[in-house]
Amino acid sequence: MSRLSKDAEFAASEAQNREFLVFSLGEEEYAIDILKVQEIRGYENVTRIANTPEFIKGVTNLRGIIVPIVDLRIKFHLDKVEYAGQTVVIVVNVADRVVGIVVDGVSDVMTLTPEQIKPAPEFGVTLSSDFLSGLGSLEDRMLVLVDIDKLLTSEEMALVEGTSA
Amino acid sequence: MDITDFYDTFFEEAEELLADMERHLLEIDLEAPDAEQLNAIFRAAHSIKGGAGTFGFEVLQKTTHLFENLLDHTRRGELSLRRDIVDIFLETKDMLHDQLDAYRNDEEPDQEAFARICQTLQQLAREEIGQELETSGGLPTPPDAASSQTPAPAASSEASGSEQAPDAPPGEQVLVVALLNVGEKDRGLLVEELGQLGEIHDTHGDESCYEITLVTNVSRDDIEAVMCFIVEPEQLQIRAAAHQGASPPPASQPQTNKAHASSPLSPSSQSDKPKAKKPKAGGESSSIRVSVDKVDQIINLVGELIITQSMLDQTVSELEGVSHRGLLNGMSLLQRNARDLQEAVMSVRMVPMDYVFSRYPRLVRDLAGQLGKDVELVTEGESTELDKSLTERIIDPLTHLVRNSLDHGIETPEAREAAGKPRTGRLTLSAQHQGGNILIEVIDDGAGLDRDKLLAKARESGLSVFDSMSDDEVWQLIFAPGFSTAKEVSDVSGRGVGMDVVKRNIQGMGGHVEILSRKGKGTTTRIVLPLTLAILDGMSIKVGSEVFILPLSSVLESLQPSRDDLYAMAGDDVVLKVRDEYLPVVAVHAAFDVEGAKTELNETIAVIVQGEGRRYALLVDDLIGQQQVVVKNLETHYRKVPGVSAATILGDGSVALILDIAGLHRLSRVKKEAQRPQRTFNDFASTLHKEGEPS
Structure with a gap:
């Protein structure tokens, strides 16, 4: 009996642990739910689309599907936006869509326990806390956990039909 | 299972x-x-x-x-x-x-x-x-025709028709189910199924004829109904077993006692049955049901293959010919095969127009009854093939047109007689191929459109019309939003929503609508649609360093404009004179903010395009060439972009946008409104003003 319940307990805590992909934007570290990530690729061959917000870099061909590319660095008003060797595109699946986001680099995959995830405080205009699922504390590091679903389908991203003015 | x-x-x-x-x-x-x-x-x-x-x-x-x-x-x-x-x-x-x-x-x-x-x-x-029908869900039990009837040849023992004569009274019966040419795997399944319906006593035989003896109280029909989901009716024979005398008909005289002495129709019904069953069965075995998703996936992959192939082609074409002859030959073979493959795959998506037309007989019948009109529906060209996705989208507009023809077009029998026409009106639906398009026509021999009434109505609704308008222009009025000449709103049509929606839907499919009408003779509404939405004949153009695709169907001509043919107008607009016609000019680089584009007009090329009945000149840097492109929807993962209808993938794997001709014109208007103090393109307009109009 006890063995069984222990196993169940273990499974439960296991289930609550979540894995995140950690990426950097400038000096800051952000993380998104790994289950949303489809793949990581280099930044190349993006076709510009006119009359769109600046952070929408355009569209690219991902094995036959046309995928929009968003530069989160521009969206978050980072000072330095350059396209170098480290610059990568994280291809994510949100709301049945495929979207690529440009980041400065991908560092690692982290498992966070529920205890390590702190609620996000109310702050910033640039990144409303609506789009955060919390802050991850990891020894001396702090990860900003981005709710990528909410962020990419939000009105201000103008990625999805009918949500933008 | x-x-x-x-x-x-x-x-x-x-x-x-x-x-x-x-x-x-x-x-x-x-x-x-x-x-x-x-x-x-x-x-x-x-x-x-x-x-x-x-x-x-x-x-x-x-x-x-x-x-x-x-x-x-x-x-x-x-x-x-x-x-x-x-x-x-x-x-x-x-x-x-x-x-x-x-x-x-x-x-x-x-x-x-x-x-x-x-x-x-x-x-x-x-x-x-004069008799009540039995309501039980059981078997129909017509009088047992019994064994006194002439024994029919055993070959006609197709079980499907055997509902008339259950050989044993309801209750336990012994049946021999014979499976002809059924594979081992299916056989196992069938035996299992039969096991659930009754008790299996004996099984023997080989693949060509496998016999199962079954004791069951389930009727033969029901057994057959279950089995038919696995095997074809021809593969199945069910007969009562000559088994310990349990069942009256002897085995030598199987269940074919189909005759009904009482029924005058029975001889023909009996002989007709196998004949009627055959074509259907044949059709089933020569086709398979595949979900559209799978087909689309194949089409997508083939599209990819074509792109990869043209990428290879580009690389190989740079090679020197003599030492790479084998490779070059292989490439051209690959190209041919890839194109054939693409064509074959595209044809899978094509369905005959019958799929669409077949839903109208009922509609016409019901509506005609409702409206008190006699209408005969004629369909032509049912076998004309059209892309599946288009057939689905054509149904609504077409239904609307059919309703309109019935309601407004075809007159009542009395009115028709008075006009010296046959009482029965005729509505024709026809489909035919013409080049890369399909023409779908809704033709009625009704009253036709009334020019004067239309004009009067248009004035009433505040549209700008004048008496000298051509018939074509007048007919186009009925596509204006909110336009209806029906005196009363009927259940069928006349609410004024509709024709504009029809037009929009069809334009959304890349087609257009034409109307031909003669008063008293009837009206023909013609829908012209591209055969498929998946592939487009395009002209690639270059502006700055960016490549765009123009749908070839909307390109009329291209020319190098000379400064003398360009006139500034109303401040910052420019018109181009082409053979005594003045066309508005839209510069792609202005509409799409392309950097590094040519702004000197005598260096650019004007492509005369037409979309949604509007003609204008598009200024581009260069024409690259014509090519077929695979249309990729932008909205799947992104959203609608003004001035762009879709995207495609070029030979080098990069994405190019396909321009929406009508949308681009709107976009350029909006942009001009938004940014009055203009940039490069309109600097030209001001320079023209300064120089004064060239003579």
């Missing part, structure tokens, strides 16, 4: 059967009903009943049972068909469809509707035949 696995198959088959039934009901000649058609209707009801019984869809089974009995009387000539009876039958068919839908959605069908339809059918039976 669970029996519920067969549900979907049953639903699909039942749906087809119902569609079949409707078609026959509509086609049937009331004066001299074709025995074959009556049989077909009966068979459809019967098959559905069998399936419904097997799967325990009680309401459906009971309804079809009543229906089947009535049909049986009809078939035997005991009940003669009239228009109102056919109406009841059609209603029953609709009800069956509703019940089927309910079961499909795991719901119980509407009991009230069920009770109502049962009552209607019963009443019909009482009035017409």
Whole structure:
């Protein structure tokens, strides 16, 4: 009996642990739910689309599907936006869509326990806390956990039909 | 394997059967009903009943049972068909469809509707035949034709028709089920299924003929209904076993006692049966059902293959020819094969127009009845093929046009007679290929459009019209939003929403609508559509360093404009004079903010384009060439972009945007409004002003 319940307990805590992909934007570290990530690729061959917000870099061909590319660095008003060797595109699946986001680099995959995830405080205009699922504390590091679903389908991203003015 | 696995198959088959039934009901000649058609209707009801019984869809089974009995009387000539009876039958068919839908959605069908339809059918039976129909969900038990009848040849022992003569009284019976040419795997399944229906006593035989002796109280029909989901009817023979004298008919004289001495129709019905079954069965075995998703996936992959192939082609073309001859030959072979493959795959998506047209006989019949008009529907070119996605989207606009023709076009019989026309109006639906397009026409021989009435109505609604407008322009008025000349709003049409929606839908599919009409003679509405949406003939152009695709169908010509032909107008607009015609000019680089584009007008190229009836000149840097491109939707993962209709992938793997000609014109207007103090392009306009207009 006890063995069984222990196993169940273990499974439960296991289930609550979540894995995140950690990426950097400038000096800051952000993380998104790994289950949303489809793949990581280099930044190349993006076709510009006119009359769109600046952070929408355009569209690219991902094995036959046309995928929009968003530069989160521009969206978050980072000072330095350059396209170098480290610059990568994280291809994510949100709301049945495929979207690529440009980041400065991908560092690692982290498992966070529920205890390590702190609620996000109310702050910033640039990144409303609506789009955060919390802050991850990891020894001396702090990860900003981005709710990528909410962020990419939000009105201000103008990625999805009918949500933008 | 669970029996519920067969549900979907049953639903699909039942749906087809119902569609079949409707078609026959509509086609049937009331004066001299074709025995074959009556049989077909009966068979459809019967098959559905069998399936419904097997799967325990009680309401459906009971309804079809009543229906089947009535049909049986009809078939035997005991009940003669009239228009109102056919109406009841059609209603029953609709009800069956509703019940089927309910079961499909795991719901119980509407009991009230069920009770109502049962009552209607019963009443019909009482009035017409003078006898009540038995309501039990059991077997139809016509008088046992018994073994005194002439033994039919064993070869005709197709079990499908055996409903008339259960050989044993209901209850336990011994049947021999023979499977002809059934593979081992299916055989196992069938034996298992049979095991659930009764007790299996003996199995023997080989692949060509495998016999199973079964003791069961399930009727032969039901057994057959279950088996038919796995094997073709031809592969199946069910007969009563000559087994310990348990069952009256001897084995040498199997279940083919189909004769009904009482029925004048029976000889023909008997001989017709195998004949009628065959084509359907043949059709099934030579085609397979594949989900559209799978087909689309294949099309996508082939599209990718073509792109990869042209990428390779580009690389290989830079190689020196002599030492790489083998490679070059291989490449050209690959190219040919890839194109053939693409064509073959695209043709999979094509469905005949019959798919669309077949839904109109019922609509026309119902509407004509409602409006008190006599209308004959003629369809032409049903076999013309069109992309599946287009056929689905053409149905709504076409339905609207058909309704309009019936309501406004074709006159009442009296009015027609007064006008010296036959009482029965004629509505023709036709489809034909013309180049890369398909022409779909809705032709009525009704009153035609009334020019004066249209003009008067247009003035009333505040549209700018004048008497000198050409007929074509006047006809186009009916596409204006909110435009309706109907004096009263009827159930059928005349609310003024509609024609504009029709036009928009068709333009959305990349087509356009034309109207030809002569007062008193009738109206023809012609829809011109591209054959497929997936591939487009495009012209690639270059602006700055960016490549765009123009749909070739909207390109009229291209020319190098000279400064003398350009005129500034109203501040910052420019028009181009082309052979005595002044066309507005839209510069791609201005509309799309392309950097590094040519702004010197004598260096640019003007492409004259036409979209949504608007013609203008598009300024581009260079023409690259013509090519077929695979159209990729931008909205799947992104959103609609003004001035862009879709995207495609070029030979080098990069994405190019396909321009929306009409949308681009709108975009350029909006942009000009938004940024009055203009940039480069309009600097030109001001320079023109400064220089004064060239003579």
